[in-house]
Amino acid sequence: MSIADRIKISKRIAEELNEGQVVNLGVGIPTLIPDYLGNKQLYMQSENGLLGMGPTPVDEEINMDLISASKQPITMEAGASLFDSSNSFAMIRGGHIDVAVLGVLQVDQTGEIANWAVPGETILGVGGAMDLVAGAKKIIIATMQTAKDGKAKLVKKLTLPSSGVRKADMVVTEHAVFTFDEGHMRLVEIISDVSIEQLIELTDAEFTYSEETITSN
Template sequence: MSLESRIKIAKRVAQELSDGDMVNLGVGIPTLIPDYLGDKKVELQSENGILGMGPTPDEENVNMDLISASKHPVTLDIGASIFDSSDSFVMIRGGHIDVAVLGVLQIDQFGEIANWAIPGKDILGVGGAMDLVAGAKRIIVASMHQAKDGKPKLVEKLTFPTSGNGRADMLITEHAVFKFTENGAELVEQLSDLRLEELQEITGAPFTYQDSVVNG
Protein backbone atom coordinates (compact mmCIF):
# COMPACT_ATOMS: atom_id res chain seq x y z
CA MET A 1 0.00 0.00 0.00
CA SER A 2 2.03 2.92 -1.27
CA LEU A 3 1.74 6.36 0.25
CA GLU A 4 1.39 7.74 -3.27
CA SER A 5 -1.77 5.67 -3.84
CA ARG A 6 -3.20 6.63 -0.45
CA ILE A 7 -2.63 10.32 -1.16
CA LYS A 8 -4.22 9.93 -4.60
CA ILE A 9 -7.37 8.55 -2.99
CA ALA A 10 -7.43 11.26 -0.30
CA LYS A 11 -7.15 14.00 -2.91
CA ARG A 12 -10.01 12.53 -4.94
CA VAL A 13 -12.22 12.28 -1.86
CA ALA A 14 -11.48 15.92 -1.06
CA GLN A 15 -13.01 16.86 -4.41
CA GLU A 16 -16.33 15.42 -3.21
CA LEU A 17 -16.53 17.69 -0.17
CA SER A 18 -18.28 21.05 -0.28
CA ASP A 19 -17.97 24.27 1.70
CA GLY A 20 -19.98 24.04 4.90
CA ASP A 21 -19.97 20.25 5.10
CA MET A 22 -19.54 18.65 8.51
CA VAL A 23 -17.28 15.69 7.78
CA ASN A 24 -16.31 12.74 9.97
CA LEU A 25 -13.01 11.11 9.03
CA GLY A 26 -12.42 7.43 9.75
CA VAL A 27 -9.22 5.47 10.33
CA GLY A 28 -6.59 5.03 7.63
CA ILE A 29 -6.69 6.87 4.31
CA PRO A 30 -9.37 9.36 5.50
CA THR A 31 -6.86 10.82 7.99
CA LEU A 32 -4.86 12.18 5.04
CA ILE A 33 -7.71 14.31 3.72
CA PRO A 34 -7.15 17.43 5.91
CA ASP A 35 -3.87 18.06 4.07
CA TYR A 36 -5.55 18.19 0.63
CA LEU A 37 -8.62 20.35 1.12
CA GLY A 38 -7.11 23.48 -0.39
CA ASP A 39 -9.38 26.47 0.14
CA LYS A 40 -12.47 24.43 0.99
CA LYS A 41 -14.17 25.41 4.21
CA VAL A 42 -15.37 22.18 5.79
CA GLU A 43 -15.77 21.27 9.44
CA LEU A 44 -13.81 18.11 10.23
CA GLN A 45 -15.25 16.10 13.10
CA SER A 46 -13.57 13.30 15.05
CA GLU A 47 -15.66 10.87 17.08
CA ASN A 48 -13.38 11.18 20.10
CA GLY A 49 -14.64 14.76 20.55
CA ILE A 50 -13.24 17.33 18.13
CA LEU A 51 -14.94 19.65 15.67
CA GLY A 52 -12.65 21.80 13.56
CA MET A 53 -9.57 19.64 12.90
CA GLY A 54 -6.88 21.23 10.78
CA PRO A 55 -3.95 19.88 8.75
CA THR A 56 -1.36 17.45 10.11
CA PRO A 57 1.14 19.25 12.37
CA ASP A 58 4.83 19.34 11.53
CA GLU A 59 7.17 17.37 13.80
CA GLU A 60 8.01 20.38 15.96
CA ASN A 61 4.36 21.02 16.79
CA VAL A 62 3.11 17.51 17.51
CA ASN A 63 1.06 17.34 20.71
CA MET A 64 -0.02 13.79 21.52
CA ASP A 65 -2.65 15.15 23.89
CA LEU A 66 -4.38 16.42 20.75
CA ILE A 67 -5.19 13.41 18.58
CA SER A 68 -7.92 12.13 16.28
CA ALA A 69 -9.93 8.95 16.75
CA SER A 70 -7.17 7.27 14.73
CA LYS A 71 -4.67 8.34 17.43
CA HIS A 72 -2.86 10.58 14.92
CA PRO A 73 -1.72 14.07 16.01
CA VAL A 74 -3.92 16.84 14.65
CA THR A 75 -4.14 20.62 14.69
CA LEU A 76 -7.17 22.78 15.42
CA ASP A 77 -8.61 25.41 13.12
CA ILE A 78 -9.69 28.77 14.51
CA GLY A 79 -13.00 28.30 16.32
CA ALA A 80 -12.52 24.56 16.87
CA SER A 81 -14.32 22.82 19.73
CA ILE A 82 -13.27 19.98 22.03
CA PHE A 83 -15.95 18.01 23.86
CA ASP A 84 -16.86 14.66 25.40
CA SER A 85 -17.07 11.68 23.05
CA SER A 86 -20.67 11.16 24.18
CA ASP A 87 -21.53 14.58 22.72
CA SER A 88 -19.72 13.55 19.56
CA PHE A 89 -21.99 10.54 19.18
CA VAL A 90 -25.04 12.72 19.80
CA MET A 91 -23.93 14.63 16.70
CA ILE A 92 -23.46 11.41 14.73
CA ARG A 93 -26.64 9.66 15.86
CA GLY A 94 -28.64 12.87 15.54
CA GLY A 95 -28.00 13.10 11.81
CA HIS A 96 -25.73 16.16 11.97
CA ILE A 97 -22.83 14.66 9.98
CA ASP A 98 -23.10 15.57 6.31
CA VAL A 99 -20.39 13.19 5.10
CA ALA A 100 -18.61 10.25 6.72
CA VAL A 101 -15.42 9.07 5.02
CA LEU A 102 -14.62 5.49 6.01
CA GLY A 103 -12.20 2.73 5.20
CA VAL A 104 -13.43 -0.82 4.59
CA LEU A 105 -12.42 -4.44 4.75
CA GLN A 106 -15.16 -5.22 2.22
CA ILE A 107 -17.99 -3.42 0.46
CA ASP A 108 -20.68 -5.20 -1.51
CA GLN A 109 -22.09 -4.28 -4.91
CA PHE A 110 -24.93 -2.32 -3.28
CA GLY A 111 -22.70 -0.36 -0.89
CA GLU A 112 -23.12 -2.38 2.32
CA ILE A 113 -19.96 -2.01 4.40
CA ALA A 114 -17.86 -4.37 6.51
CA ASN A 115 -15.05 -2.48 8.22
CA TRP A 116 -14.61 -3.65 11.77
CA ALA A 117 -13.88 -7.40 12.05
CA ILE A 118 -12.18 -10.24 10.24
CA PRO A 119 -13.67 -13.67 11.06
CA GLY A 120 -11.32 -15.66 13.27
CA LYS A 121 -9.35 -12.62 14.41
CA ASP A 122 -9.47 -11.04 17.86
CA ILE A 123 -11.33 -7.72 17.90
CA LEU A 124 -12.02 -4.98 20.44
CA GLY A 125 -15.45 -4.03 19.15
CA VAL A 126 -17.31 -2.33 16.36
CA GLY A 127 -16.28 1.20 17.37
CA GLY A 128 -18.06 4.13 15.75
CA ALA A 129 -18.62 2.49 12.37
CA MET A 130 -22.11 1.23 13.17
CA ASP A 131 -23.25 4.70 14.27
CA LEU A 132 -21.68 6.43 11.29
CA VAL A 133 -23.21 4.21 8.61
CA ALA A 134 -26.62 4.74 10.20
CA GLY A 135 -26.33 8.42 11.08
CA ALA A 136 -24.33 10.18 8.35
CA LYS A 137 -26.25 11.77 5.48
CA ARG A 138 -23.68 10.62 2.93
CA ILE A 139 -21.02 7.90 3.13
CA ILE A 140 -17.87 7.85 1.02
CA VAL A 141 -15.54 4.87 1.25
CA ALA A 142 -11.84 5.58 0.74
CA SER A 143 -9.93 2.34 0.24
CA MET A 144 -7.25 0.56 -1.71
CA HIS A 145 -8.83 -1.52 -4.47
CA GLN A 146 -7.45 -4.77 -3.05
CA ALA A 147 -6.54 -6.03 0.40
CA LYS A 148 -2.95 -6.89 1.31
CA ASP A 149 -3.61 -10.51 0.32
CA GLY A 150 -4.71 -9.41 -3.15
CA LYS A 151 -8.41 -10.06 -2.59
CA PRO A 152 -10.80 -7.38 -3.90
CA LYS A 153 -12.48 -5.02 -1.48
CA LEU A 154 -15.56 -4.62 -3.71
CA VAL A 155 -17.42 -7.95 -3.60
CA GLU A 156 -20.77 -9.39 -4.65
CA LYS A 157 -21.67 -10.39 -1.09
CA LEU A 158 -20.00 -9.63 2.24
CA THR A 159 -18.19 -12.47 3.98
CA PHE A 160 -17.14 -10.26 6.90
CA PRO A 161 -19.62 -8.92 9.53
CA THR A 162 -21.64 -5.95 8.32
CA SER A 163 -21.08 -2.56 9.93
CA GLY A 164 -24.77 -1.82 10.15
CA ASN A 165 -27.94 -0.65 8.50
CA GLY A 166 -26.50 1.92 6.15
CA ARG A 167 -24.95 1.90 2.70
CA ALA A 168 -22.16 3.82 1.05
CA ASP A 169 -22.92 6.29 -1.71
CA MET A 170 -19.48 6.13 -3.29
CA LEU A 171 -16.25 4.08 -3.29
CA ILE A 172 -12.97 5.71 -4.27
CA THR A 173 -9.88 3.56 -4.84
CA GLU A 174 -6.56 4.20 -6.53
CA HIS A 175 -8.04 2.82 -9.75
CA ALA A 176 -11.64 3.95 -9.92
CA VAL A 177 -14.65 5.77 -8.55
CA PHE A 178 -17.87 3.79 -8.12
CA LYS A 179 -21.30 4.96 -7.03
CA PHE A 180 -23.95 2.65 -5.59
CA THR A 181 -27.63 2.45 -6.46
CA GLU A 182 -30.41 -0.08 -5.99
CA ASN A 183 -29.20 -1.62 -9.25
CA GLY A 184 -25.65 -2.16 -7.97
CA ALA A 185 -22.24 -0.61 -8.51
CA GLU A 186 -21.58 1.81 -11.35
CA LEU A 187 -18.12 2.85 -12.53
CA VAL A 188 -18.23 6.64 -12.91
CA GLU A 189 -14.54 7.51 -13.25
CA GLN A 190 -11.26 5.72 -13.95
CA LEU A 191 -8.28 6.96 -11.95
CA SER A 192 -5.50 4.77 -13.35
CA ASP A 193 -4.36 3.50 -16.73
CA LEU A 194 -5.80 0.01 -16.20
CA ARG A 195 -7.84 -1.24 -19.12
CA LEU A 196 -11.48 -1.99 -18.34
CA GLU A 197 -10.82 -5.73 -18.58
CA GLU A 198 -7.97 -5.44 -16.07
CA LEU A 199 -10.16 -3.45 -13.69
CA GLN A 200 -12.88 -6.09 -13.92
CA GLU A 201 -10.34 -8.83 -13.15
CA ILE A 202 -9.32 -7.23 -9.83
CA THR A 203 -12.89 -6.31 -8.82
CA GLY A 204 -14.96 -8.94 -7.03
CA ALA A 205 -18.38 -7.71 -8.12
CA PRO A 206 -20.06 -6.81 -11.39
CA PHE A 207 -20.43 -3.14 -12.25
CA THR A 208 -22.07 -1.10 -14.96
CA TYR A 209 -20.62 1.91 -16.78
CA GLN A 210 -21.37 4.45 -19.46
CA ASP A 211 -19.36 4.22 -22.67
CA SER A 212 -18.13 7.77 -22.11
CA VAL A 213 -16.41 6.68 -18.87
CA VAL A 214 -14.25 4.03 -20.52
CA ASN A 215 -13.88 5.55 -23.96
CA GLY A 216 -13.13 9.07 -23.30
Protein backbone atom coordinates in the same frame (compact mmCIF):
# COMPACT_ATOMS: atom_id res chain seq x y z
CA MET B 1 -0.40 0.25 0.07
CA SER B 2 1.78 3.12 -1.12
CA ILE B 3 1.55 6.61 0.31
CA ALA B 4 1.05 7.87 -3.26
CA ASP B 5 -2.10 5.74 -3.59
CA ARG B 6 -3.38 6.92 -0.20
CA ILE B 7 -2.83 10.54 -1.21
CA LYS B 8 -4.56 10.02 -4.58
CA ILE B 9 -7.66 8.62 -2.85
CA SER B 10 -7.66 11.44 -0.29
CA LYS B 11 -7.36 14.14 -2.95
CA ARG B 12 -10.17 12.66 -5.03
CA ILE B 13 -12.51 12.50 -2.03
CA ALA B 14 -11.59 16.07 -1.07
CA GLU B 15 -13.04 17.11 -4.46
CA GLU B 16 -16.42 15.66 -3.40
CA LEU B 17 -16.68 17.73 -0.22
CA ASN B 18 -18.51 21.05 -0.22
CA GLU B 19 -18.10 24.28 1.74
CA GLY B 20 -19.80 24.27 5.13
CA GLN B 21 -20.26 20.51 5.44
CA VAL B 22 -19.67 18.65 8.69
CA VAL B 23 -17.46 15.70 7.74
CA ASN B 24 -16.46 12.77 9.94
CA LEU B 25 -13.15 11.15 9.06
CA GLY B 26 -12.70 7.48 9.89
CA VAL B 27 -9.52 5.57 10.64
CA GLY B 28 -6.79 5.22 8.00
CA ILE B 29 -6.86 6.93 4.59
CA PRO B 30 -9.67 9.39 5.52
CA THR B 31 -7.46 11.15 8.08
CA LEU B 32 -5.24 12.44 5.23
CA ILE B 33 -8.10 14.44 3.67
CA PRO B 34 -7.60 17.69 5.68
CA ASP B 35 -4.19 18.04 3.99
CA TYR B 36 -5.84 18.37 0.56
CA LEU B 37 -8.85 20.62 1.09
CA GLY B 38 -7.14 23.77 -0.16
CA ASN B 39 -9.17 26.85 0.78
CA LYS B 40 -12.43 24.97 1.34
CA GLN B 41 -14.03 25.83 4.67
CA LEU B 42 -15.46 22.66 6.20
CA TYR B 43 -16.01 21.33 9.71
CA MET B 44 -13.99 18.14 10.09
CA GLN B 45 -15.16 15.95 12.97
CA SER B 46 -13.16 13.28 14.76
CA GLU B 47 -15.29 10.86 16.78
CA ASN B 48 -12.91 11.01 19.76
CA GLY B 49 -14.24 14.51 20.44
CA LEU B 50 -13.16 17.27 18.06
CA LEU B 51 -14.96 19.51 15.58
CA GLY B 52 -12.57 21.61 13.54
CA MET B 53 -9.75 19.18 12.77
CA GLY B 54 -6.98 20.72 10.69
CA PRO B 55 -4.16 19.31 8.55
CA THR B 56 -1.29 17.16 9.75
CA PRO B 57 1.18 19.14 11.90
CA VAL B 58 4.84 19.56 11.00
CA ASP B 59 7.17 17.48 13.17
CA GLU B 60 8.16 20.29 15.54
CA GLU B 61 4.49 21.07 16.28
CA ILE B 62 3.31 17.53 17.05
CA ASN B 63 1.38 17.25 20.32
CA MET B 64 0.36 13.67 21.11
CA ASP B 65 -2.37 14.96 23.42
CA LEU B 66 -4.09 16.10 20.21
CA ILE B 67 -4.79 13.06 18.03
CA SER B 68 -7.36 11.76 15.55
CA ALA B 69 -9.48 8.62 15.83
CA SER B 70 -6.50 6.88 14.16
CA LYS B 71 -4.30 8.05 17.07
CA GLN B 72 -2.32 10.21 14.64
CA PRO B 73 -1.25 13.79 15.48
CA ILE B 74 -3.52 16.52 14.14
CA THR B 75 -4.03 20.26 14.39
CA MET B 76 -7.09 22.33 15.29
CA GLU B 77 -8.55 25.03 13.08
CA ALA B 78 -9.40 28.44 14.55
CA GLY B 79 -12.70 28.14 16.41
CA ALA B 80 -12.43 24.35 16.85
CA SER B 81 -14.16 22.74 19.82
CA LEU B 82 -13.32 19.77 22.03
CA PHE B 83 -15.96 17.65 23.76
CA ASP B 84 -16.48 14.27 25.36
CA SER B 85 -17.41 11.02 23.64
CA SER B 86 -21.09 11.22 24.59
CA ASN B 87 -21.47 14.59 22.84
CA SER B 88 -19.49 13.34 19.85
CA PHE B 89 -21.83 10.40 19.39
CA ALA B 90 -24.90 12.54 20.04
CA MET B 91 -23.74 14.58 17.05
CA ILE B 92 -23.36 11.42 14.96
CA ARG B 93 -26.57 9.69 16.09
CA GLY B 94 -28.53 12.92 15.86
CA GLY B 95 -27.98 13.18 12.10
CA HIS B 96 -25.64 16.17 12.24
CA ILE B 97 -22.88 14.62 10.10
CA ASP B 98 -23.23 15.55 6.43
CA VAL B 99 -20.58 13.14 5.16
CA ALA B 100 -18.78 10.20 6.76
CA VAL B 101 -15.59 9.06 5.02
CA LEU B 102 -14.86 5.50 6.10
CA GLY B 103 -12.34 2.79 5.42
CA VAL B 104 -13.60 -0.76 4.84
CA LEU B 105 -12.57 -4.37 4.93
CA GLN B 106 -15.19 -5.10 2.26
CA VAL B 107 -18.02 -3.36 0.43
CA ASP B 108 -20.47 -5.32 -1.65
CA GLN B 109 -21.98 -4.43 -5.03
CA THR B 110 -25.08 -2.97 -3.36
CA GLY B 111 -22.99 -0.69 -1.14
CA GLU B 112 -23.26 -2.66 2.11
CA ILE B 113 -20.19 -2.17 4.29
CA ALA B 114 -18.05 -4.44 6.48
CA ASN B 115 -15.42 -2.50 8.39
CA TRP B 116 -15.14 -3.65 11.96
CA ALA B 117 -14.45 -7.38 12.45
CA VAL B 118 -12.61 -10.32 10.92
CA PRO B 119 -13.82 -13.73 12.22
CA GLY B 120 -11.11 -15.51 14.18
CA GLU B 121 -9.10 -12.37 14.86
CA THR B 122 -9.01 -10.16 17.94
CA ILE B 123 -11.82 -7.59 17.92
CA LEU B 124 -11.05 -4.29 19.63
CA GLY B 125 -14.64 -3.13 19.29
CA VAL B 126 -16.88 -1.67 16.62
CA GLY B 127 -16.02 1.90 17.61
CA GLY B 128 -18.16 4.45 15.79
CA ALA B 129 -18.57 2.46 12.57
CA MET B 130 -22.17 1.36 13.08
CA ASP B 131 -23.23 4.78 14.37
CA LEU B 132 -21.68 6.53 11.37
CA VAL B 133 -23.18 4.09 8.88
CA ALA B 134 -26.62 4.71 10.40
CA GLY B 135 -26.36 8.41 11.18
CA ALA B 136 -24.41 10.20 8.43
CA LYS B 137 -26.33 11.76 5.55
CA LYS B 138 -23.78 10.55 2.98
CA ILE B 139 -21.17 7.77 3.14
CA ILE B 140 -18.01 7.80 1.05
CA ILE B 141 -15.69 4.81 1.19
CA ALA B 142 -11.91 5.29 0.96
CA THR B 143 -10.19 1.99 0.23
CA MET B 144 -7.57 0.21 -1.79
CA GLN B 145 -8.94 -1.94 -4.61
CA THR B 146 -7.53 -5.12 -3.05
CA ALA B 147 -6.48 -6.32 0.40
CA LYS B 148 -2.87 -7.09 1.38
CA ASP B 149 -3.39 -10.71 0.32
CA GLY B 150 -4.51 -9.59 -3.14
CA LYS B 151 -8.19 -10.43 -2.63
CA ALA B 152 -10.79 -7.99 -3.90
CA LYS B 153 -12.29 -5.63 -1.34
CA LEU B 154 -15.21 -4.80 -3.67
CA VAL B 155 -17.18 -8.04 -3.57
CA LYS B 156 -20.45 -9.52 -4.82
CA LYS B 157 -21.54 -10.39 -1.28
CA LEU B 158 -20.00 -9.65 2.11
CA THR B 159 -18.17 -12.53 3.79
CA LEU B 160 -17.34 -10.40 6.86
CA PRO B 161 -19.77 -9.02 9.48
CA SER B 162 -21.86 -6.12 8.19
CA SER B 163 -21.61 -2.68 9.76
CA GLY B 164 -25.32 -1.99 9.17
CA VAL B 165 -28.08 -2.06 6.60
CA ARG B 166 -27.38 1.50 5.44
CA LYS B 167 -25.46 1.54 2.14
CA ALA B 168 -22.50 3.58 0.88
CA ASP B 169 -23.06 6.32 -1.68
CA MET B 170 -19.59 6.28 -3.25
CA VAL B 171 -16.37 4.24 -3.25
CA VAL B 172 -13.01 5.73 -4.17
CA THR B 173 -10.01 3.45 -4.72
CA GLU B 174 -6.56 4.11 -6.17
CA HIS B 175 -7.95 3.01 -9.54
CA ALA B 176 -11.55 4.14 -9.81
CA VAL B 177 -14.62 5.90 -8.47
CA PHE B 178 -17.88 3.97 -8.11
CA THR B 179 -21.38 5.06 -7.12
CA PHE B 180 -24.53 3.08 -6.36
CA ASP B 181 -27.87 3.33 -8.13
CA GLU B 182 -30.81 1.36 -6.71
CA GLY B 183 -28.55 -1.34 -5.32
CA HIS B 184 -26.25 -1.56 -8.35
CA MET B 185 -22.60 -0.50 -8.53
CA ARG B 186 -21.66 1.89 -11.32
CA LEU B 187 -18.18 2.90 -12.48
CA VAL B 188 -18.12 6.68 -12.98
CA GLU B 189 -14.41 7.42 -13.29
CA ILE B 190 -11.09 5.65 -13.81
CA ILE B 191 -8.28 7.54 -12.03
CA SER B 192 -5.27 5.35 -12.86
CA ASP B 193 -3.79 3.82 -16.01
CA VAL B 194 -5.59 0.47 -15.59
CA SER B 195 -7.68 -0.84 -18.46
CA ILE B 196 -11.31 -1.76 -17.96
CA GLU B 197 -10.32 -5.41 -18.31
CA GLN B 198 -7.75 -5.07 -15.52
CA LEU B 199 -10.25 -3.24 -13.33
CA ILE B 200 -12.83 -6.01 -13.78
CA GLU B 201 -10.17 -8.56 -12.84
CA LEU B 202 -9.35 -6.64 -9.64
CA THR B 203 -13.03 -6.33 -8.69
CA ASP B 204 -15.16 -9.24 -7.54
CA ALA B 205 -18.28 -7.07 -7.49
CA GLU B 206 -20.25 -6.65 -10.70
CA PHE B 207 -20.56 -3.08 -11.95
CA THR B 208 -21.91 -1.22 -14.92
CA TYR B 209 -20.10 1.42 -16.95
CA SER B 210 -20.47 3.50 -20.07
CA GLU B 211 -18.14 3.65 -23.06
CA GLU B 212 -17.73 7.36 -22.32
CA THR B 213 -16.30 6.55 -18.88
CA ILE B 214 -13.70 4.23 -20.39
CA THR B 215 -12.68 6.46 -23.30
CA SER B 216 -12.29 9.52 -21.04
CA ASN B 217 -9.59 7.71 -19.02
